[in-house]
Each structure stands twice: as structure tokens, then as C-alpha cells.
Amino acid sequence: MSDHNKYHVLLVTHEQPNEACAVIDRVQQLSELPHALTVVDNNSSADARSKIRSKLAEFQDTTYIQLNENRFCGGGSNLGMRLVNEEFIVYVCARECYPLAKGWDRLCIDYMESHPQVGIAGHVIRSNHYLDGHGYRSLEKFPKFRRQDYVRSRLNENFYHIQGGFYVLRAEAIDLEEAFNPAVPHNYMDVELSYFLEAEGWDLGDMPFVRSLHSTTRPPLEGFDPSVSIYHPLSLEQLQEYERARESEVVTECSICSQTNSFSDDAIQRCRGCGSSSALRRLWLLASDTRLGERRALISEAGLDRGFVRPGMATFDRLEDIDPWTDQFDCILMEVGTGKVNWSLVGNYLSKIRMLFVTSASSATGAAIYEGPRWAQDLRNLGLTVLATEPRMERLLNDRIRLGTAKHRGYAYTLQA
Secondary structure, eight states, X not given: OOTTOOEEEEEEEOSOHHHHHHHHHHHHHTOOSOEEEEEEEESOOHHHHHHHHHHHTTSSSEEEEEESSOOHHHHHHHHHHTTOOSSEEEEEOTTTOEEOSTTHHHXXXXXXXXXXXXXXXEEEEOOTTSOBHHHHHTSTTGGGSSOGGGGTTXXXXXXXXXXXXXXXXXXXXXXXXXXXXXXXXXXXXHHHHHHHHHHTTOEEEEOTTEEEOOTTOSSOOOSOOTTOOEEXXXXXXXXXXXXXXXXXXXXXXXXXXXXXXXXXXXXXXXXXXXXXXXXXXXXXXHHHHTTOTTSOEEEOOTTOOHHHHHHHTTTSEEGGGSOTTTOOOSEEEOOOSXXXXXXXXXXXXXXXXXXXXXXXXXXXXXXXXXSSSHHHHGGGGTTOEEEESSTHHHHHHHHHHOOTTOEEETTEEEOOO
């Protein structure tokens, strides 16, 4: 290995050589910094091994480790990490994670160097099935977690983890002889590692240019976003579509129903496939970019664009069907400014609202939030995030809400008390 390498790429393979070779190609061809690359193969067929080794031979500073048994991702990762002499380990899922932008690695290393307290970084996510300390303790695998004492005084705190399709690990944060818990070799290995690193005093880093989701995550990975450099999960077919989109810098695919060239020619650009408007497609992407992950998001049907309610029903629960006292969630998706909001119903959820999505920028929007029922005025004191789909909401929100020190990201605002 070179003494000048800044990071070490790690892939763990088992069959699917075409996908693995496509991942290797993009990792190597789109990187800018010197690095090493190791592939640990979990007892693939002879044909798969041959294809992967041939691909590695095209590049310098690569290593191939062949196992005669399947030690799963955790066991394979531990073996690969024992070869690491570099400062950072970059894990890339060999089946469905693809860098798409030149210099993706420089973004990762710059992030880690500017956040010295971050032990592991990628896409921070949380599961609806184990939201807090109580949820973690109920996991079947939790009795095998390291540092179980850490959760005892944090039973009511929210817990997050780095989704395991892609991550950057700081070598000094962990013993590379056994980074992953051998007792948790596959399922929940990313959850356990994130938990352990936090228990050891390290932070989790959320890289805005990484979108790494699980197949059950809602909102799902939908549509190409030029601000994202690393995607997971993508099939080979989706990979080709995303690469075409990046090359053309024009996205004609509906981010909700995936139909292409289906938009109307008017200003609304309504999709002929699902009926969504351009504003609501942007809302969908914003919802994904807010790192909702698997946390439950709720829809109030009142006032919503007809195009979003229909495709959204498979992803979001209806507010009217949820018990406000027993169900856990972080987000209500609703439209304000139309006079159709059921304020009495929403009032039952006030303490749980964390996000408000504004899908129309009528002149009455500010009044609908701040001149409605008295409790609605308290929304600004909750650290609430407001996402709007139209640029004119920027002026409206500033005029009505007096953001001051609010955090701004695109059309996303975090209101502070």
C-alpha cells in the first residue's frame, strides 16, 4: 500500500459480478485522491470471482481477498479493515451504491477533515420501528450490542444511525481488528456500529451529498438530484438513467411515478402518469432531502393537490387514520393558505409536529399559520422546519415570520424561538 494514500476503499462481494464491476469502475474513474481498494469476496462462484479479479487488474493499488465461506458483510468488512493503514475507510456497497460525480472522494475527505469529532459519516437515518432508547432495547439483536449501558439513561432520547450502503469511517475511532461486532454480522450491523461509536464519544456525520437509503425507506430514492454525488440503492438500469440525467443536466423523469417525457406544456407541468404538479414533485424531493428516513410522515388530505394524494398514499399515512396519543411520527405534510386545513384535527398533534410543508404560496399563507387558532401561533417556537415549493415563499415567510437567524437551505427554513 502507498504511504501517500488518504483513504482505503472497501467492498464486500457475494455473486453479482456485473454490479460489483460497475461499482469498481465508478469508484476508480471518478476519484481524485490517491487511495487503495480492497475487495473481500464471500465465497462467490468461480465465474464471479474471475470477473471481479479481472476488473481489479485494470487499476493500481488493489487487493482481492477470497474467502471459502460466507462471513457476511460484517465479517468480510473486518477482514478487509485489517489491511488498512490509511486515515479513513470508505465502504461502498458492491451491489447498488454508485458515485456519480467526479471528485466524490474529495468531498468525503474534506468533510471528515473539517469535522474531527465525527467517527462515521454518510446518510444519517432513523427507523420508525426503533425510534428511541426503548425501541433499541426491544430489538432482537440488542442483547448482542456493545456498550448496552449507554442506552439506560437515554431511553426517551431519539437514536440515529448511518445507513450501511455507504459510509466513511475514521480509522482512529475504532479497533480495526474488530470494527464490526462479530455477534451482529449482517442485519443491524450499521445500527450497532453507529450506536457503539456514539457510546464511545464520537459523533455521526450527515453528508449532504450522499443519499443512501434502505429499500423500505420512505420517501424512497426517486429522481436524479445534481447536488447528490453518491447514490444507494440503484439498479444497473437506474444507474444508466441517472448518468444520462447528469450528462444532459435535464431531468424529464417524474420523481413520483418515474414516467419520462410525460409533463404538460403549461406552467403547472402536470404529469400525465400520476397527475402531480411540478411544485409537488419538488416537495417530494425536499421531503427526501430532509433525512426523514423511515420515520413516519403523515398526510392531511385537506387542500392537497390531487396529484400528490393518490401516489402518496402508499408512502404516507393519512392524518385522519392515526391515533395522536399512541402513534409516533415526526412530520405532518399539509397545505396551508387555502382555508381547507382542519385546524382542530391538527391541534391534537401540535406537540409532535416537526415539519410543515407549504405547497401553495397564496397571500393568505402567513395569516393561515399565525393568525389562526392561538395554538397555531406557537408553531414558531417548536424549532419547526418549513419547506416551501415556490420561491415567492421566501419573501412571504420573511415578511410574516421574521426569520432572523433561521437556517436556510434552498426553500427550507428552520424557525427558531
